[in-house]
Amino acid sequence: MNQHDPARTYRAAVIGAGSGGLTVAIGLTGFGHEVALIESGPVGGDCTNVGCIPSKALLHAAAAGHTDPFGTVRAKRDGLRDREDAEMVDHEMIHLVRGRGRLTSRKGPHVVEVTGPDGSTVEVVAENVVVCAGSRPVDFGIDGLDDEHLLTNESLFELEEVPSKVVLVGGGAISLEMATAFRDLGSAVEIVEMQDRLIATEDPLVSSTIEAVLRERGVVVHTGTTIHRFDSTTAHLANGATIDDVDKVLLAVGRRPRLDDLGLDAAGVTVTKTGITADSFGRTNVDGIYAVGDVTGDTATTHGANSIARRTIRAIALPKLPKIGGARAHPNAVFSRPQIASVGMSVDEVDALPSIGRRRYVVQIADLDRAYTDDVAHGIAIVDAERFTGKILRAAIVAPTAAEIIGMFTLAIDHGIGLRKIFATVHPYPTYALLVGTVADEFASDTFSTLPQEWWAMARGRVARRLKR
Amino acid sequence: MNQHDPARTYRAAVIGAGSGGLTVAIGLTGFGHEVALIESGPVGGDCTNVGCIPSKALLHAAAAGHTDPFGTVRAKRDGLRDREDAEMVDHEMIHLVRGRGRLTSRKGPHVVEVTGPDGSTVEVVAENVVVCAGSRPVDFGIDGLDDEHLLTNESLFELEEVPSKVVLVGGGAISLEMATAFRDLGSAVEIVEMQDRLIATEDPLVSSTIEAVLRERGVVVHTGTTIHRFDSTTAHLANGATIDDVDKVLLAVGRRPRLDDLGLDAAGVTVTKTGITADSFGRTNVDGIYAVGDVTGDTATTHGANSIARRTIRAIALPKLPKIGGARAHPNAVFSRPQIASVGMSVDEVDALPSIGRRRYVVQIADLDRAYTDDVAHGIAIVDAERFTGKILRAAIVAPTAAEIIGMFTLAIDHGIGLRKIFATVHPYPTYALLVGTVADEFASDTFSTLPQEWWAMARGRVARRLKR
Numbered sequence: 001m002n003q004h005d006p007a008r009t010y011r012a013a014v015i016g017a018g019s020g021g022l023t024v025a026i027g028l029t030g031f032g033h034e035v036a037l038i039e040s041g042p043v044g045g046d047c048t049n050v051g052c053i054p055s056k057a058l059l060h061a062a063a064a065g066h067t068d069p070f071g072t073v074r075a076k077r078d079g080l081r082d083r084e085d086a087e088m089v090d091h092e093m094i095h096l097v098r099g100r101g102r103l104t105s106r107k108g109p110h111v112v113e114v115t116g117p118d119g120s121t122v123e124v125v126a127e128n129v130v131v132c133a134g135s136r137p138v139d140f141g142i143d144g145l146d147d148e149h150l151l152t153n154e155s156l157f158e159l160e161e162v163p164s165k166v167v168l169v170g171g172g173a174i175s176l177e178m179a180t181a182f183r184d185l186g187s188a189v190e191i192v193e194m195q196d197r198l199i200a201t202e203d204p205l206v207s208s209t210i211e212a213v214l215r216e217r218g219v220v221v222h223t224g225t226t227i228h229r230f231d232s233t234t235a236h237l238a239n240g241a242t243i244d245d246v247d248k249v250l251l252a253v254g255r256r257p258r259l260d261d262l263g264l265d266a267a268g269v270t271v272t273k274t275g276i277t278a279d280s281f282g283r284t285n286v287d288g289i290y291a292v293g294d295v296t297g298d299t300a301t302t303h304g305a306n307s308i309a310r311r312t313i314r315a316i317a318l319p320k321l322p323k324i325g326g327a328r329a330h331p332n333a334v335f336s337r338p339q340i341a342s343v344g345m346s347v348d349e350v351d352a353l354p355s356i357g358r359r360r361y362v363v364q365i366a367d368l369d370r371a372y373t374d375d376v377a378h379g380i381a382i383v384d385a386e387r388f389t390g391k392i393l394r395a396a397i398v399a400p401t402a403a404e405i406i407g408m409f410t411l412a413i414d415h416g417i418g419l420r421k422i423f424a425t426v427h428p429y430p431t432y433a434l435l436v437g438t439v440a441d442e443f444a445s446d447t448f449s450t451l452p453q454e455w456w457a458m459a460r461g462r463v464a465r466r467l468k469r
Numbered sequence: 470m471n472q473h474d475p476a477r478t479y480r481a482a483v484i485g486a487g488s489g490g491l492t493v494a495i496g497l498t499g500f501g502h503e504v505a506l507i508e509s510g511p512v513g514g515d516c517t518n519v520g521c522i523p524s525k526a527l528l529h530a531a532a533a534g535h536t537d538p539f540g541t542v543r544a545k546r547d548g549l550r551d552r553e554d555a556e557m558v559d560h561e562m563i564h565l566v567r568g569r570g571r572l573t574s575r576k577g578p579h580v581v582e583v584t585g586p587d588g589s590t591v592e593v594v595a596e597n598v599v600v601c602a603g604s605r606p607v608d609f610g611i612d613g614l615d616d617e618h619l620l621t622n623e624s625l626f627e628l629e630e631v632p633s634k635v636v637l638v639g640g641g642a643i644s645l646e647m648a649t650a651f652r653d654l655g656s657a658v659e660i661v662e663m664q665d666r667l668i669a670t671e672d673p674l675v676s677s678t679i680e681a682v683l684r685e686r687g688v689v690v691h692t693g694t695t696i697h698r699f700d701s702t703t704a705h706l707a708n709g710a711t712i713d714d715v716d717k718v719l720l721a722v723g724r725r726p727r728l729d730d731l732g733l734d735a736a737g738v739t740v741t742k743t744g745i746t747a748d749s750f751g752r753t754n755v756d757g758i759y760a761v762g763d764v765t766g767d768t769a770t771t772h773g774a775n776s777i778a779r780r781t782i783r784a785i786a787l788p789k790l791p792k793i794g795g796a797r798a799h800p801n802a803v804f805s806r807p808q809i810a811s812v813g814m815s816v817d818e819v820d821a822l823p824s825i826g827r828r829r830y831v832v833q834i835a836d837l838d839r840a841y842t843d844d845v846a847h848g849i850a851i852v853d854a855e856r857f858t859g860k861i862l863r864a865a866i867v868a869p870t871a872a873e874i875i876g877m878f879t880l881a882i883d884h885g886i887g888l889r890k891i892f893a894t895v896h897p898y899p900t901y902a903l904l905v906g907t908v909a910d911e912f913a914s915d916t917f918s919t920l921p922q923e924w925w926a927m928a929r930g931r932v933a934r935r936l937k938r
Contacts, residue, residue: 052899056842064844076842303898310893333897341897373525373545375533404870404902407877407894414894417884424779425876425883428802428810429772430521433873 004095004122010036012316013112013126015101015262017088018045020293020305021132027313029093036124037094038101038114043085045134046153046294047302053077054157055177059335062184069185070159077157097124103131103263108288110267128288128316131269131276132305133262135255135294140169142249145230151250163187163247167235169227170253171198176210176336178250179219190220190243192227192235194253199340201332202396203347203382205362206340209398213338213378257295272297280327282312290315304330329413333403338365338379341406344394344413350384358393360384361419361442363435365399370430376400381435383409383419383443390419390443399432408436419443473564473591479505481785482581482595484570484731486557487514489762489774490601496782498562505593506563507570507583512554514603515622515763516771522546523626524646528804531653538654539628546626566593572600572732577757579736597757597785600738600745601774602731604724604763609638611718614699620719632656632716636704638696639722640667645679645805647719648688659689659712661696661704663722668809670801671865672816672851674831675809678867682807682847726764741766749796751781759784773799798882802872807834807848810875813863813882819853827862829853830888830911832904834868839899845869850904852878852888852912859888859912868901877905888912 011033014021022044025037042049057076061069088096099116101124112124137152151159151166153174162185168175171193182189191198191214197207198214198221211221225239227249235243257275270277270285275297282290290312293305307330315323331343344350350358365371365379379400384393395409412422423440427433480502483490491512494504511518526545530538557565568585570593581593606621620628620635622643631654637644640662651658660667660683666676667683667690680690694708696718704712726744739746739754744766751759759781762774776799784792800812813819819827834840834848848869853862864878881891892909896902 047898053838053842056839056899060843080841301898303895303903306898307893307895328893328895330895331897333900369522370525372549373522374529401870401873403897403900404873405876407874407896407902407905408880410896411877411880411886411891411894415884415886415890417880421884422880424776424797425880426772426776426797426799427876427879428800428872429516429770429775430525431802431872433876434772436876 004036004097004124006122008034008125009109010034010095010124010126012036012128012130013038013101013110013124014130014132015112016045016132016134016293016295017043017096018132018134018293018305019047019302020134020309021045021130022084022088023306023309024130024132024292024312025088025094026091027310028317029091031313031317032093033317034093034095036097036112036126037088038097038099038112038124040098040100040117042081043088043096044081048081048084049077050154050157052302053080055153055174055181056335058157059177059181059184059337062181063337069162070157073157097122100261102261103129103267103269103289105266106268106286110288113263128290130282130290130292130312130316131262131264131295132292132309133258133295135257135300137251138254138256140251140253142169142227143229145227145249149230149233149246149249151248153250153252156250159248165190165243165245165247167192167227167243167246167249169249169251171195171200171221171223172252172254173199173334174252175250176214176334176340178252179214180336183217183219187247189218190222192222192225192237194224194226196224198223199334201347202340202342205380205382206342206396206398209378209380210336210338210340216378255294255300257297259295278308280308280311281315281323282308283315283323299330301330301332329410331403331406331410333406335403338376338398338400339402339404340396340398341402342394342396343406343410344384344392347394350394353393357387358384359387359443359446361439361446363438363442365432365435368430368432368434368438370432370434373430374400379432381439383439385419385443388447390421390423390440390447391416392418397435399435401432405433405436408433420447473505473566473593475591477503477594478578479503479564479593479595481505481597481599482507482570482579482593483599483601484581485514485601485603485762485764486512486565487601487603487762487774488516488771489603489778490514490599491553491557492775492778493599493601493761493781494557494563495560496779497786498560500782500786501562502786503562503564505566505581505595506557507566507568507581507593509567509569509586511550512557512565513550517550517553518546519623519626521771522549524622524643524650525804527626527650528646528653528806531650532806538631539626542626566591569730571730572598572736572738572758574735575737575755579757582732597759599751599759599761599781599785600731600733600764601761601778602727602764604726604769606720607723607725609720609722611638611696612698614696614718618699618702618715618718620717622719622721625719628717634659634712634714634716636661636696636712636715636718638718638720640664640669640690640692641721641723642668642803643721644719645683645803645809647721648683649805652686652688656716658687659691661691661694661706661712663693663695665693667692668803670816671809671811674849674851675811675865675867678847678849679805679807679809685847724763724769726766728764747777749777749780750784750792751777752784752792768799770799770801798879800872800875800879802875804872807845807867807869808871808873809865809867810871811863811865812875812879813853813861816863819863822862826856827853828856828912828915830908830915832907832911834901834904837899837901837903837907839901839903842899843869848901850908852908854888854912857916859890859892859909859916860885861887866904868904870901874902874905877902889916
């Protein structure tokens, strides 16, 4: 149904066909609404084209030793993109309008001006507009770095050959994942991170754990410095060190919302430097204008965009329902090896709480029997909880399956299940997931010791205890 | 403190130093009680010596391509056993009494007669006796099968060389794990299962899924038959088929409780053919006599024994506390590749419920984006839930990380969190754990469709939907 009807007022115009936009568009059609979906690039957005899908495919291809890793990745990416594109073109209730969308009105029905690839413009009229314009990598010029040596998450997956040496600029999620992949592919890898530790959004113990793993695997980590200058094949760091024989430099220093040329001013939408201001239903300050996903700066993940998108669908399709129900806990995940995952309050939010009412429980993954059988030396679980109730404030895990386990903490946070209740939960042995039980045992041994008879000793069961001496 | 004091009445005598016995003994010392721990074999029981630890170590060594897989396994097993043994010998409050324990009295304080390795006997007097005697493999004679070709879970880890062809008798957990390991090691593998499908305690969809994986990996599966006769190197099946050039035959047809020579009759303990009858606190019909673990027939796992053991500690150490608090959901796990895990009611229990009040939600793992990036073709999640509440009756998963994910369902069952509530939970993308969200979306699309406005369509978010066409 790829035919835009200029006379029609759609229930919604969705700007951007990435993770957030696709969810909103398809979700609204389920309620019987026709939707205009406006996209200037390939359907699927960053996730399909330059993010989740190719990066996870590369991690897999590298670990599995595929002979043409980048070709494998591109084939998967293209296959998915083509399917998603065809689905939108063929959709009975979605009009895919190819071009750049731009808000023009402060009041509904809103008019979105779409400039197509040939420069022609059409107007899309809709009761609601959902801005899902995504984000772009932070622009970070390095003096002397030419296009031959530069990689971004957009050009990365176009490589034909495995580079001999890669410098990763930034120490966040993309960098940790690509350090894992490139080492598996046989590249020499060095990371340059401006802050004093890797993945600084997480707890320092998380940083030191993943850094220990990467160093053991031969990755050179430079923290507290930047690349000052690039010269031929040498990176000169601000701290005076140099990295020679550099083949590629991957810029992965974060993302910023894609706000330009969206007509946000014309529409009167409130924007800060972090992105469009929107509530947990995606509502901006302007009636009928919503913002979902990276463009808000509140999330930079597909699952984050999806979660808010589902609430936006509810707000648009069922406007009379009260807008209650807090947003759920949003987990973070990094698919390095080991994986890193966290959920709950931020590290800073926890640190800002009075220390007297909370405790921190730390479990070394190497103390789990599964780590013993599987030769896993590094890993950690850190849980901040209220002192007596065991209410979970934040959980962070570095473990082979961290992203698969974090859901137990997400569920516990969403539903107020504290460590006191989790204490009796039975976990299969031997798994990494047993860390959840071990954390609950730490809580019990800490808290129950205030009871007579050292009740806490009950926690000292074999499953939790073995190898922990 | 390895000095038994015949004049002393211990708070507890624990018969068997496996998963259950170690938990009980160590747990009670935490309450200040001295314990006699009676064990005729190596400390650690089956788990450390011939079960969980060596089998998981072999799975890892095989997948990682270790050059001396069995040597690696033995080194890990011995290292752990020696540490556990030393810990018991050195324990300040545990008297390790080496020998076979046998109940002799119907009333407390109970007298346990221990026959040492040299045939001498000592008497151990204790207020409570906890029988943790474990289980042994079901004895299954095959006509013509000689010791050279026979393997059990006890002799398996003593192998020096990788067998060229292994026949696994039985299609349960041990067999599925060892089929995975031996194929990774390069052995030809055939499975002979008497029932009409593998792992018949699980849902038929679980069986067909794991069978498809194994067949694709070159494992030959014979169901509905047995080995009738073994002749030289040929196994003759009851259905007329033959398996030639057999190197080893591993018997893995289940376990039965180790009940003989425990003095259960003398003590008046009720025993059925499945094991000692005990409640969820381990209490038998005789005051002061408890049974924990495999010997009860209620569980055959380390985590199952551990869970009941923790409740037994509570019953013995805090006898005045009311014995309330139902046993928690006990998950099952098989560490094949992919893993298999389940929790909740048994398949038969669910089938016995009226069909009108329940629904079944099935998710193909191949529909998850993580499976797409990781080339995973087979896998399934099956959740039986109450029709409108979404209360989870049973969940079963076949997926690479099934045993790491099942905890979300365990927690949900323990705390009454139904699919209606889980619907809004945010799961990291792309993971296998997203199957939990996808199941909740299936529930919502089924249940919410009874509402006007097709509320259910909200479920159709990108994360859940992608690739699912």
